[in-house]
Amino acid sequence: MLKDVTLGQFFPGNSLLHRLDPRIKIIATVLLIIVVFLAQNMLGYGLLILLTLLLVAVSGIPVKTILKSVKPLIFIVLLTCAMNVLFTGGENVLLDLRWSFIHLKISVEGLLGGVKMALRILLLIVDTGVVLTYTTSPIDLTDGIERLLSPLAKIGLPVHTFAMMMSLALRFVPTLIEETDKIMSAQKSRGADFSSGNLVSRVKALVPILIPLLISSFRRADELALAMECRCYHGGKGRTKMKQLHLRAADILFLIFIALFIGVAFLPGIHCSLLGITGFDFLF
């Protein structure tokens, strides 16, 4: 049933990551994304994996749940990995196959590149998930985005309107899902068949759902606009917010931690001299 679809991937909880200011989490996520793309060598990846494991542990979200959310993307991960393995040329050739016009050549560099790419995608998914989407409710997320973007309002960008649209969309997704469910049941009761026939007839069968849904959405939008006007809504001008975001020590410390980690691990030349690692050039 459509009703069972949950919106986003938010897992309510009370961990340190759940309690952080959404703005901090958005900034941290952006930093982490950049770092994942900057990581060039195995040491960098190793540190990132360590950090990710730490974040997962802190978030309190079961590893099983996280693996489950990665599952639908595993195909993409494998595909990119394979592409890298097959199409990256290199000097240390491991395998060289010629079969009619197909020329298969796998090199150490290609293999490493593939693994790096797979790691990169996995790290991206898990990091953004744990730091942001799994631990931040959609409304906090919208709130955080609005406040982070608020300086842009000064140059005339409709930041408030955008945020209001997002939060209204979030509000009405469950309502519309319920409505779709209802209309589908009603048309099924009139003998509608959504599951058999060829593509054309299936698309045609959707008309009796889409039209009522469209009409009711327009009606809802109309009524909602009226209700909002009656509740004194007049855009973002002069508007205040009940919920204030306050940066706490934990927020600052978290950001410092992430920044330090990035500094130590990735600023060119720093880690090598700090950790004194040399001689593994072919790995990097």
Place this chain on the structure above:
Amino acid sequence: MSNGAFIKIENLSFTYKDSEGEGKKALRGVDLEIEKESFVALLGHNGSGKSTLAKIISAILLPEEGRVVVDGMTVTDEDLSDEDILKLHKKVGMVFQNPDNQLVATVVEEDVAFGPENLGIEPEEIRRRVDDAMALMGISEYARHAPSKLSGGQKQRVAIAGLMAMEPQCMILDEATAMLDPRGRKEVMDTVLRLNREKGITVLHITHHMDEAALADRVVVIDDGRVLLDGTPGEVFSKVGLMQSVGLEVLPQTELLYELTQCGLPLPDHVTDAEECARVIFEYYQSQKKA
């Protein structure tokens, strides 16, 4: 016991234009005064013009003739400023029929805060008002819930809490109970009555349910764009024939007495209470027995 008029409606006319440009008269010269702190029920069949009236009072529609004065402000002025309209909406809150289409936030307390936020009130003050309004409407326990998970009656109470947080003087319920089940209707009526009695909120309740109208101080029946009946519930309900002729009904006990008087029995017809109805029938029965 007049408290003075809160809403004054004079000779109000309104015509809807349909897609072909043809006009349909919704109101034809309505005169009506709604007293401060009173609870007025507005009855009328679908299309009688009740909702149009509500929309003109809250300056959503402009009439072609007549005027409406709300608490000293003429709201039918064509050049009413945006600030005036804000002031009006702060004073007069509207609750609509479909509870789903008036809630804007994904969390109950955020929704209740929506009005005060629009008014630019200080965050701490909003917090206080939201907490008070939620306690008043008995929805504090759902403060962090998603509105989509609540029942119809609960959603309407959230909507009303959202108005109360704006500290209005008057509340217009535009068929706000029409989509609710009996339990939801009772929840809403109980709270609205309490707001009227305890907080002195003027209430204009548009409804099809006679049992709700019976709770009002005064019942106004609109038909074909005009005020047809205006009086206490007892006075209005006693006109059973007239009510039925305009597509309305009355309470079963009032209808029973009317039916009996139609058969020639000399019974009073102003009764809206079931116990009272039984008592007058009993008294008549006793007098007949003696005779």
Place this chain on the structure above:
Amino acid sequence: MSEYAISFQGVSYFYGKGTPFYKKALDGVDLNIKKGMITGIVGHTGSGKSTLLQMMNGLLEPHEGQVLLFGERIGSKQMPKRKAAFTAGLVFQYPEYQLFEETVGKDIAYGPKNMGLDQGEIEVRVREAMRFVGLPESLLEVSPFDLSGGQKRRVAIAGILAMRPQILVLDEPAAGLDPKGRAEIFGNIYNYQKSTDSTVIIVSHSMDDMAKYAKELVVMHEGRPVMHDLTKKVFLQDEMLKSIGLDVPGITAVIKKLKALGVPVSEDVFTVEEARAALLPLLKGGEDHA
């Protein structure tokens, strides 16, 4: 063939199995609904009424037990789900929101068309259904979206009637209508049942309407039918109804009070019409009847 139109045999249904939202919507329901009469179903929101309704035409499948239409199990060879949908025509709450065609005629024809009927038969049925709900034929070519709320409701009900279901199931057919619209819709349904002798099931919150139109009444409470009897017999147990938070018809309070005061009026009076008929002889010639 069975003597019952619909039989529920040990039917259970759960929502959100294995989640924190787990709820038993129906809990081992055994219920037989008789042919050829109007049966009312009452109960609070959440008592399982909607789930019950959606099982009658095969929209929902029971997790336990089985549902039979005229003695045939839904899902069996004799009563596949698709046939069940046409056998028990289900009118949802606020059915006007399912209208989608350009004209009233086409919209009503949607069900019959899905049944695979030929054009001539469809036209006959569309007109017949419009008559049942009191829509003039002049509306055939009109867009359903130009109609009033009450008329839209009738078009939607006609859309189900045009399938000529042996069982008509309606969820709050008069919800949101004004008293006149209410009385008209219920009058249409009542006359439809009389003239076709079909089985009609109505879910409603209005005990006054149930008293007027339903011959038998099923009371649902927490996923089970707790009462099922002639409507009058159910209303006689007003204490039981009140204990589960349901009302009795409005006139009952007057009759009970009169009875308590010592007026010898029969207790099974649940409509204004009946009350008048019962009281008139007592009041007109008081001494004869005392």
